[in-house]
Amino acid sequence: MADDTGIYKFGALVCGSFIVLTVATAQFGRGEQRPAVVKRDPPAQVRTALTSAKAARTSRGTLVCTPQGGTRPLGDEVHESSGVAVSGAHAGIFWTHNDSGDPLLYAIDAQGRMAGTVRVTGAQVQDWEDVSRAPCPGGNCLFVADIGDNQAKRPFVTVYRVREPAPSDTASAPAEAIRLRYPDGAQDAEAMFVLNGAIHIVTKGETGPIAVYRAPVSAAPGEPSTLERTRNVTPDKVKRSERITGADASPDGRWVAMRTLDDVVIYAAAELIGSAPLAPRRVSVKSLGEKQGEGIGFTPDGSLVLTSEGGKKEDAATFARLGCTQS
Template sequence: MAERGLYKFGGLLLIAILVISAVAYATSGGRPAAEATPAALDDARTGAAPLAQTERDETAAPAEAVCAPDGAPRPLDAEIHESSGVAVSRAHAGIFWTHNDSGDPLLYAVDAQGRTAGRVRVAGASVEDWEDVALAPCPASGDCLYVADIGDNDAERASITVYRIPEPAPGASQSAPATAIRLRYPDGAHDAEALFVLNGAIHVVTKGESGPVVLYRAPADAGAEATLQRVRALSADKVDRQERITAADASPDGRWIVLRTLHEAAFYPAAALAESGPLSPRRVDLHGLDEKQGEGIGFGPDGSVYLTSEGGKKNARATFARLSCTLP
């Protein structure tokens, strides 16, 4: 009797061990418990939830920015046939400023659907090659628009010009007289299409067509003429057409700088961009918007980012698009 009881107990013990092993195997996703990672063991001991791998591995590339389009791009009116920049108004909700890169010195106010809400002539300005526009504080008070006449396809201009005007009302026919700030590069002429204004300084980013992509800056209150200071190179050498910089902007809180190419937006922490260390921007692929020639980019409130394209001349209208983006 004692011997049969012993065998019965041993059989029950074996069954219990097999059941426990099967449960452990199933809950580990088919991985033996011995393969659990040290991080998982640490979390099991402390009761903490596992962290994402990108958060644990300090050498991993930073997470990409997450951006979702707000519908399809809207066509701009036919007279805005070469939209090269966009700036988001803070004083006039739902108004966005854009311009052509040639023709008359006009700023166009458009609404969220891309419809023209006003045309403002910039008093005292002319157009050689307008390539970007930014909204930022004026040196004294209020917000100003900074219009970047900085394009130079042949890299031969002796100086470039940034026009500064107090932001007009969308219904105005003409702006206040523009302040023309003539800027010279310290190392010869460059072609550029991107400008942003941050912390009281105008920043110009060269295109990268004939040499490296380089960031330059000058005080926004520099007066009639100033020499740009070279801040840093953003590429080792000239870049392919798809990587050339066509626009830039600073976020309203000053934490982020976005640079765009024809089909990509790259978000840089502003503090890192001003330093000399390595950069790891968060990148967003814009191919899904099917822009014919992506040119403009501007930050809005609440993580929104606005984009314009020049279009395909007679074959396709210039467009206006909105992205809802999440940044750390």
């Protein structure tokens, strides 16, 4: 991982069935939406979606974003896309999963087409809510977060660490089950990112503040290890549209992106995992009309992909495109 300083740049890249933020200069043709603007919020406050007319100029520049078209469906197999991660070994491949059912990872290509289905060997599904890719000895690993707990009753949650498979594989290498318990009682969470050798779980903010918990990726399989509560992101619980449903860290370690039903919220990683005041940059994606937006993942070139879960198996899981520029 690179250090936690500097500026991460965003722009636009077409990535088939996912929302994408990439390095680019935005151009807007006939019929395209004018840009919505990402505003630097005051520290540790959750705000409503930004209006498209406002621009906030900060010490890190101005970030201007706009949805590019509407949503498009993913394949029938992916009926509850709860998380998404960008492959580190196979260019143009994205990994996603459902939150229930069999322990399967789905490989999706850059057009949103199914490229493979891989069973995670030794894993079980209680409530899979996120997936992240991070380096591990000898290559790349996927970290699958079985952390959902709507009733906040689980004695521990599980993160499965597995060597990244190939899309053509039918089964993965054996997964390691990292069992984790909260130091202050069970929590409901849907978001996880892996950064600087640590697993970070972000709670939803439904019954209390949005909080970040951390444990080393080296936590031994077997008996549950205790997470460390590192900070609150908000001072209190938040309304439904602002609950955190997914997260990921940029490959260079500079940024952490979280998503809600309506927004993408970008934090400087050094602020989020440290003790500095938080100054999130917020991008409204409400105009996309996603049903239960949950997945978010950074690509190696600095883009983001977003997926939505769909409408309780009645409406397809979706993807869309978001283009951004930073000056």
